[in-house]
Amino acid sequence: MITVLVIPADSTRLTRQHRLDPTDIPAMEKLVGGVLHPVSLTDPESSLYLPAADARFPGPCNMRATALAAFHTRPSRLPRTILRGDALLTGPTTTEGRDTDVPDELVSLLGNRMFRVQTKQSDAHKWTRGRRYVGFEHAYAHTCNAVRGIPDDAMPLIRILGASPATSDRKGNRS
Structure with a gap:
């Protein structure tokens, strides 16, 4: 089991930690509301998962996830697209490709006002x-x-x- 951070697209909703089995892809897909689309973060190393884009209904903007992708990738670059839908944040993947606990640094950061x-x-x-x-x-x-x-x-x-x-x-x- 690992601890992940759920980042709702609705910025009025708080982020929340959630425990899950890192091999349970259907559980991860349920949390984001669709097929997982990964975005790699490098500072600190972590993985951000959002629902894969749907051209018919792209989903609500997730500005917190978009900001994470901008501020926590080295070198910092402003993304050319807005990330959409609820997001799931995990730690770095292992050499076997399994996700790990979300970094405390990012949990703490997103807990600030x-x-x-x-x-x-x-x-x-x-x-x-x-x-x-x-x-x-x-x-x-x-x-x-x-x-x-x-x-x-x-x-x-x-x-x-x-x-x-x-x-x-x-x-x-x-x-």
């Missing part, structure tokens, strides 16, 4: 202090807008971290 997006140029030693946002999707959307138009060779490294609630922020979204 406040987030800080930091950037770093490839030649810099330190990350910027970054901006603070309420909601993972909000941090992702603002970051997408901020980096739109930056050529790939000038794109900074991007990371998202959980942040404690701001006490001195004027509007609650900057620091």
Whole structure:
């Protein structure tokens, strides 16, 4: 049995941990509502599963899964497509191809309400202090807008971290 994280497409619904047998593909498909489509994450290594695309009904946007695919793949690249449907997050696969427990780092991250997006140029030693946002999707959307138009060779490294609630922020979204 492994622990996975279910990420509903409806961002008003909380993520939840779920225990299942990693060889029970029908149980995994039931959690996402369709045939599994994998997306590999590399930072930390993990696997994100969504329902395979259906041209007739593409399913609701899952902005948290889309943001995970953007912020947790190295090098960070904004996805060209929006991920759709409920998602299932596991840890890295074993050499036998079996999924493992979801990384605690990602469970903790998605359990936050406040987030800080930091950037770093490839030649810099330190990350910027970054901006603070309420909601993972909000941090992702603002970051997408901020980096739109930056050529790939000038794109900074991007990371998202959980942040404690701001006490001195004027509007609650900057620091």
